[in-house]
Every structure is written in structure tokens, then in C-alpha cells.
Amino acid sequence: MGLYPYADRFPVVRDFPQQGRPRADILAEIEAMSEIEDSPYHEGKISGSIYSGDEAHYHFLNEVFGHYSHANVLQRDMYPSATRFEGEIIAMTADMMHGGAVPGGTVCGVLTSGGTESLMNPLLVYREWGRERGITAPNLVMPVTAHPGLLKGAHYFGIEVRLAEVTDRFVADMASVRSLVDENTVALAGSAGTYPHGLIDPIEELSDLALERGINLHVDGCLGGFILAWGQDLGYDVPVFDFRLPGVTSISADTHKYGFGLKGSSVLLYRTPELRRLQYFIVPDWPGGLYTSPGMSGSRSGGIIAAAWASMVSLGREGYLAIAGDIFRTAAEISDAVRSFPEMRVLGDPFFNVAFTTTDDSGLDIFLVNDFLASRRWRMNGLQKPSALHFCVTRPNTQPGVVDRFRIDLAEAIQYAKDQQGTKARSGAFYASGVTTDQIASGMSWWLDATQTVPPT
Ligand SMILES: Cc1ncc(COP(=O)(O)O)c(C=O)c1O
Known part of the structure; x- marks a missing residue:
């Protein structure tokens, strides 16, 4: 197969074709490849990656996507619907993460292109937060199991990362975390749950430490946010990891994972608009016009945002709870099988x-x-x-x-x-x-x- 997969079945394009090909031929190739590649997931043998797998759901989302696939969300005046979708996705996610429990109801957010961007943005924010307080050599303390997206963000933004050990239960060792915090620490990070082991770090203790030190705490719920959020309602002993904990200043949760949206969307929530403001980028005097941008991307597809919204409102709490119930039960059965x-x-x-x-x-x-x-x-x-x-x-x-x-x-x-x-x-x-x-x-x-x-x- 090598670097030229399908070379034995389809022509390899090595330079720009002079003439276009019939759409029907192209579609036939696309269908053939996607059928081969999707077949193992239909058998239920893939870990992660394909979160919904419900063909009817995907068809519905694709239809929604089609209405806005060409739309650029940057053009807010042309697509006020995008403002509606985005606001409502953030409101629903904030509700799921008990943002309403925050006095004054200040939880707010942004939509991003995926988990990695939802981890990088808060690091920029916490670096800026530190600068406002005279911290010029900021550091972030997180357990070794935290996602590399945080390492990437820290690398991009010049933040030192201090890696804490994990316990024999594979969650953050609080003594280790505590020992690494100093006056230049701008934030802690923990996961709910971790990519490697799916476990929830001691977020309550991290929250207490963040409050004690007057610093920030990001909870990476990119993978687990949209599934663990339903655990308590389903009767599982899932510890609290969201805005009910006063030290939690930001949470990421991916609509393109257990939110069952299409690939390319995630939600990043902040406890306050003051924090979110630090991620905005503005160039007032650019010859192209006043430039304002809330996040890393420039142009963004309206289709992805519409599909994320459609996934959430079509399933509703009941839909998510039903699927989450099946997933929690199956995971317990898998654990039992292994044991x-x-x-x-x-x-x-x-x-x-x-x-x-x-x-x-x-x-x-x-x-x-x-x-x-x-x-x-x-x-x-x-x-x-x-x-x-x-x-x-x-x-x-x-x-x-x-x-x-x-x-x-x-x-x-x-x-x-x-x-x-x-x-x-x-x-x-x-x-x-x-x-x-x-x-x-x-x-x-x-x-x-x-x-x-x-x-x-
Ligand atoms: C815990 C966790 N955080 C962040 C990410 C990054 O998400 P993405 O691949 O959407 O950038 C992942 C991806 O699996 C993850 O498991």
C-alpha cells in the first residue's frame, strides 16, 4: 500500500490534470474507498475515532452541512444563522457543564476546530493573564497523562510545562502537582477523562489548589466531556469535574467526539468573559479593514457549526443519555471481560x-x-x-x-x-x-x- 494507497485500483494523480473528470467517476471512487475504510467500524471493532456511527444521524448531519458547506462564518453579516448556532451550542454545552451554577451566570465560550485548538487557546489566555500580572516566564503544571495538545500550545506560546506524576491509579498525583507550582505558574490542567486511560484527574483537589494559589485551571473534557457529563444522571459515581467546582476556569469539550457532530468542531468554555476576551485578536488599523478574530482560525465553515448544532438539538438530553447509558454499560462489560x-x-x-x-x-x-x-x-x-x-x-x-x-x-x-x-x-x-x-x-x-x-x- 505504502504512500500510494489504491494505486493498484485507481489512477495516481501526479500533476495537475488538464481536463476535469466526470463527477460520477469521482463519486464511484470515493464510495469504493470509503466503504473499504468504514467497514471495520460497522462491525463495532474500532476503539474511539467513530463516535456515533449511526448512518441515519450522519445522513442528517450531511444534509445540514450541505446547506452551509460553502458559507464562511467570518462573514457574520451574511450568515446570522451561524451566530445563532454558535451561541446556542455554547449555551447548551455551558448548561451541560453546569455553567448556570456559576454566580451571575458568567460562563461563556467559543467554538473551535477541534480538541487541540480548544487546548491551545486557553494557554494563550493564561499566558496573557500572567502578563497582566507581571509574569514573564509562565509555566503550566499538568500530569504526564494530559493530552499533547497542551504541550503543543505551550510550545507555540512560550510556556514552560511542568509534568506531574500520576498515582498507581493513573490520575494526577496531587503531591507532585503541588510541588511543581510556583509564583510563575499561570495555570493547572487536568483531564476528564484522559486520552490514555480514560480516567478523571482529581479535579476537585486541583480546583482547591488553583483557588489557594489564585491561578487558573483548565479541565480537558475534549474526549470525555460529552460522555462523562451524563454519568451522574445515569447513576454512575462520576466525580464532579465542571463549573460546579469554583476553581475551574475553563473546560474544553469536543462536539466532534461524543457530541456526535461532524469532524472539525469543539467547544471551549470560560468561567468569565474577561478570560475569553484575552483570546481575541484585533488589528484596528489594517488597510484591509478593522480586523477582529475570536480565535486561531480565519475563515470557518458554516456547515460544521450547523452540523454540531443539529446534532445537539436533534438528540437532546434524552438522546445523549440513552447513548451514554449504552456506552457506560458496554465499557463496564469490556472491563469485566478483560478482568x-x-x-x-x-x-x-x-x-x-x-x-x-x-x-x-x-x-x-x-x-x-x-x-x-x-x-x-x-x-x-x-x-x-x-x-x-x-x-x-x-x-x-x-x-x-x-x-x-x-x-x-x-x-x-x-x-x-x-x-x-x-x-x-x-x-x-x-x-x-x-x-x-x-x-x-x-x-x-x-x-x-x-x-x-x-x-x-
Ligand atoms: C483528552 C483529549 N484531549 C484533547 C484531544 C485532542 O483532540 P483533537 O484530536 O480533536 O485535536 C484528544 C483527542 O483524542 C483527547 O483525547
């Missing part, structure tokens, strides 16, 4: 994203386990420090039969790891790609190859 094997253990106490690995006693390589699972078209995410896999449960995984299939395949995968002990695993810990270094070097995606060559069982 039923003496060679395996679950990391921490997850609600929706189950990280697991082999026990020390078993001496088995978790990536050999993964190799076998991949041959059965499962796509788990590989982790490191410690080596582990996670199964981030989404709606397609809640289909009947998926957990049973997982249990059966995991049993065989453990046997495979025993048989292959001492050999080098093909898979490894690669965020979002699931490929090995060898395969990256040769430009090959081993997992996609596996899904195309190994028939489903």
Missing part, C-alpha cells in the same frame, strides 16, 4: 475508555496480544509507560454481540501471545496511527493492510 483473564489487568477505574495490559506475573507482551486482535480486525490504541492498549468505547461498540466477540478473540489473543513469547510484536504504542516504526519507515499502515487481507471471522 476475567488472570493474565490481564485494567488500569484504574474507567467509565468509558478502558485501558488494559498484561499482568507482570504473566510476562506476556501486550503488543503481541494486540497483533492477534488486529488480525481479527480489532483496532485498539497502543499506549506506553506502561505498555498497554485502550478500548475507547463508542456507540458502534455497543451493538449486540461485540463484547462477546471481544472476549472470545481476547482469549485467543492471550494464547497467541503465549505461543509467540519472545518474538517481536508488529504493533506498538502509536497515537492515532496504530503502526510500527518499521511500517512507518516503509510508509505502510499495517492495520489497514490487515483489515483488507484478513477475512472477518
Whole structure:
């Protein structure tokens, strides 16, 4: 497959075509490729990535998108509907995060292009916040498990990152966090939940520390926000991580993950408009006209915003609760399935994203386990420090039969790891790609190859 996937089936475009091609041909190619690539998710074997998987929902969102796909939200006068969608998405998300509980109801927000942007913007804000207080060498304290989007933001904005340790339950170790805070700390960050293990950092204690030090606290709910928010209503013991905690100054939550919108949207909430104001960028005297921009992007698609809004208002609380109920239940069943094997253990106490690995006693390589699972078209995410896999449960995984299939395949995968002990695993810990270094070097995606060559069982 290499760097030219589909070269055996379709012409490779190497220079600008002189003449255009018929739309029908192009659509046929698009349909062929997307059908191949989407087939494993329909079987419910993908961790994360595809959050809704409801074809009818996607068709509806695509229809909504189509009405505004060409619209540029920057042109506010042309598209007042975008102002409505954006305001209402933020209002709904603030409500979900108990923004109304803030005295005076000051919680506000912005829409961004995704989780990474929703992590970078608050860092800019907290750097500016620090500057206003004379802090010229700002630092951010966060656990090692926090998402690299924060490292990226800190890198872009010249903020030092101080990485705190995690406990043996894989959440922020508060003693470690506390030891790293000093007079130049502008913010703390914690996750609800973390990408690697799906766990919720001790946000209440982080909030207390932020208040004690008079600094900011960002809660990364990019992955977990739109799923964990429903946990308490469903009767799960999900700790409070939102604006009910007075030290929380910003929260990110991705509409393009468990918000079930189309890819390219996320919500970033601030406790006060004063904080949000610090992310605005204004050039009053530019020859092109007074330039004002609320975030990093310039032009933005109205279609994505309309689709995020449509996802939220079409499902409503009841829709989200029903799906979340299925996801919490399935994740618990996956945890139980993993724990039923003496060679395996679950990391921490997850609600929706189950990280697991082999026990020390078993001496088995978790990536050999993964190799076998991949041959059965499962796509788990590989982790490191410690080596582990996670199964981030989404709606397609809640289909009947998926957990049973997982249990059966995991049993065989453990046997495979025993048989292959001492050999080098093909898979490894690669965020979002699931490929090995060898395969990256040769430009090959081993997992996609596996899904195309190994028939489903
Ligand atoms: C906890 C967490 N934060 C942030 C992100 C970044 O989101 P995005 O990929 O939309 O930029 C992710 C992505 O998985 C995540 O899991």
C-alpha cells in the first residue's frame, strides 16, 4: 500500500490534470474507498475515532452541512444563522457543564476546530493573564497523562510545562502537582477523562489548589466531556469535574467526539468573559479593514457549526443519555471481560475508555496480544509507560454481540501471545496511527493492510 494507497485500483494523480473528470467517476471512487475504510467500524471493532456511527444521524448531519458547506462564518453579516448556532451550542454545552451554577451566570465560550485548538487557546489566555500580572516566564503544571495538545500550545506560546506524576491509579498525583507550582505558574490542567486511560484527574483537589494559589485551571473534557457529563444522571459515581467546582476556569469539550457532530468542531468554555476576551485578536488599523478574530482560525465553515448544532438539538438530553447509558454499560462489560483473564489487568477505574495490559506475573507482551486482535480486525490504541492498549468505547461498540466477540478473540489473543513469547510484536504504542516504526519507515499502515487481507471471522 505504502504512500500510494489504491494505486493498484485507481489512477495516481501526479500533476495537475488538464481536463476535469466526470463527477460520477469521482463519486464511484470515493464510495469504493470509503466503504473499504468504514467497514471495520460497522462491525463495532474500532476503539474511539467513530463516535456515533449511526448512518441515519450522519445522513442528517450531511444534509445540514450541505446547506452551509460553502458559507464562511467570518462573514457574520451574511450568515446570522451561524451566530445563532454558535451561541446556542455554547449555551447548551455551558448548561451541560453546569455553567448556570456559576454566580451571575458568567460562563461563556467559543467554538473551535477541534480538541487541540480548544487546548491551545486557553494557554494563550493564561499566558496573557500572567502578563497582566507581571509574569514573564509562565509555566503550566499538568500530569504526564494530559493530552499533547497542551504541550503543543505551550510550545507555540512560550510556556514552560511542568509534568506531574500520576498515582498507581493513573490520575494526577496531587503531591507532585503541588510541588511543581510556583509564583510563575499561570495555570493547572487536568483531564476528564484522559486520552490514555480514560480516567478523571482529581479535579476537585486541583480546583482547591488553583483557588489557594489564585491561578487558573483548565479541565480537558475534549474526549470525555460529552460522555462523562451524563454519568451522574445515569447513576454512575462520576466525580464532579465542571463549573460546579469554583476553581475551574475553563473546560474544553469536543462536539466532534461524543457530541456526535461532524469532524472539525469543539467547544471551549470560560468561567468569565474577561478570560475569553484575552483570546481575541484585533488589528484596528489594517488597510484591509478593522480586523477582529475570536480565535486561531480565519475563515470557518458554516456547515460544521450547523452540523454540531443539529446534532445537539436533534438528540437532546434524552438522546445523549440513552447513548451514554449504552456506552457506560458496554465499557463496564469490556472491563469485566478483560478482568476475567488472570493474565490481564485494567488500569484504574474507567467509565468509558478502558485501558488494559498484561499482568507482570504473566510476562506476556501486550503488543503481541494486540497483533492477534488486529488480525481479527480489532483496532485498539497502543499506549506506553506502561505498555498497554485502550478500548475507547463508542456507540458502534455497543451493538449486540461485540463484547462477546471481544472476549472470545481476547482469549485467543492471550494464547497467541503465549505461543509467540519472545518474538517481536508488529504493533506498538502509536497515537492515532496504530503502526510500527518499521511500517512507518516503509510508509505502510499495517492495520489497514490487515483489515483488507484478513477475512472477518
Ligand atoms: C483528552 C483529549 N484531549 C484533547 C484531544 C485532542 O483532540 P483533537 O484530536 O480533536 O485535536 C484528544 C483527542 O483524542 C483527547 O483525547
